[in-house]
């Protein structure tokens with residue numbers, strides 16, 4: 227599907243891919259180099275509505291040394307490199323808009339060390355968040371960041387991801403302590419330490435977290451871990467309107483209740499979830515809550531929240547204390563994206579992820595709802611509302627350009643509103659190709675100029691995932 231709003235970002239000139247490079251890669255990596263159409267197609271797309279743009283080759287790396295060798299070979303030939311984690315990004319991050327080599331990191335999926343006493347783990351980048359939690363199962367610890375997809379820790383670092391737990395545990399920004407990174411010239415650097423804090427110079431870790439593969443390839447990640455809470459309970463609560471639900475969240479946050487998860491789901495999204503996950507939730511705007519702590523702490527938090535929801539018109543406050551009921555509920559929430567896609571068979575989704583200061587959330591959500599009511603596209607809304615972050619999934623038929631245009635019109639209005647409210651165009655998905663057009667509006671020319679200078683200093687040949695985040699020309 228051609229994408230009118232981001233035409234210039236998507237249609238970039240491909241660079242030559244010399245036969246000599248392919249030969250050298252094959253010599254060094256044998257059958258771990260693929261030029262098969264299906265493999266290239268798989269690596270030249272993500273979960274965005276954009277059509278794939280294929281890399282010229284895919285190499286499956288198994289070590290930092292492998293990555294270093296691939297990068298050095300590509301650097302000799304000025305060929306782009308696109309790191310590939312699990313392919314779940316949503317903004318066109320992985321499209322090989324200038325061609326090049328996709329480095330697949332999925333075989334680098336080992337836990338290197340777990341330091342239970344320090345509450346840290348060091349892992350290879352291809353391990354997924356679920357694989358990491360599986361490895362932590364017997365330690366009494368867990369890693370809380372949980373995007374809806376089973377993303378890789380490297381990809382999550384590269385997009386500065388978050389998820390339903392971010393309101394309590396933060397995003398990848400707060401939870402990555404140290405990295406090993408292969409730079410565009412093949413140097414390998416370590417950023418950060420396992421210490422909880424440091425004032426030692428520029429914070430390079432946080433520069434690479436969120437850099438979307440444009441500054442280097444992450445080959446090791448040290449993350450923070452947390453003790454499994456002594457008690458957990460979850461609840462759902464129905465509301466007469468979206469505004470009421472969001473006001474209940476704002477009061478909860480402003481009162482400092484240390485809630486672990488609070489997710490908003492609108493009526494259409496509840497319908498989709500009920501159908502997809504075989505649930506019988508009331509079809510009205512809803513909040514999903516989870517509380518972590520001691521038995522007494524959880525009870526106290528839940529009572530406070532129940533009072534707040536009641537004052538905001540909340541009804542049917544329903545508890546899920548048994549682990550199997552809780553996981554049924556949260557699995558349903560995690561599958562909401564796929565449930566929503568089933569509302570319109572064959573559709574693809576343009577998904578927004580604006581994030582605003584919590585005090586402005588209610589007005590942003592209510593105004594957005596008005597916009598959506600005036601549109602003919604089905605647009606269910608879900609959101610990590612405790613962070614001020616919400617998603618509208620605009621379901622469109624890829625064969626109908628007018629539907630894409632309508633989705634982009636709505637998207638622009640939502641982003642403009644968020645920026646006016648002091649928020650951001652992307653709370654967690656990242657920029658990729660799709661949000662490039664909003665970067666100057668959000669940051670200003672000078673700040674984007676500083677980003678360009680950093681990119682030029684670290685990657686003067688513009689090899690690392692080129693053509694993403696910001697443009698060099700406009």
Ligand SMILES: Cc1cc2nc3c(=O)[nH]c(=O)nc-3n(C[C@H](O)[C@H](O)[C@H](O)COP(=O)(O)OP(=O)(O)OC[C@H]3O[C@@H](n4cnc5c(N)ncnc54)[C@H](O)[C@@H]3O)c2cc1C
Nearest residue numbers: 311312313314315373374377378380381382384388439444
């Ligand atoms: C159903 C669904 C729900 C989602 N829910 C959420 C959510 O709640 N929160 C959220 O934040 N996101 C969410 N996402 C988006 C997505 O899961 C995240 O962006 C995730 O962090 C991407 O990880 P990945 O391993 O799939 O990375 P990929 O898609 O493979 O790559 C993403 C970007 O990171 C770069 N990259 C990957 N690995 C490395 C590396 N080792 N070094 C350097 N760069 C690298 C790539 O080049 C690319 O630019 C969702 C996606 C889907 C499909």
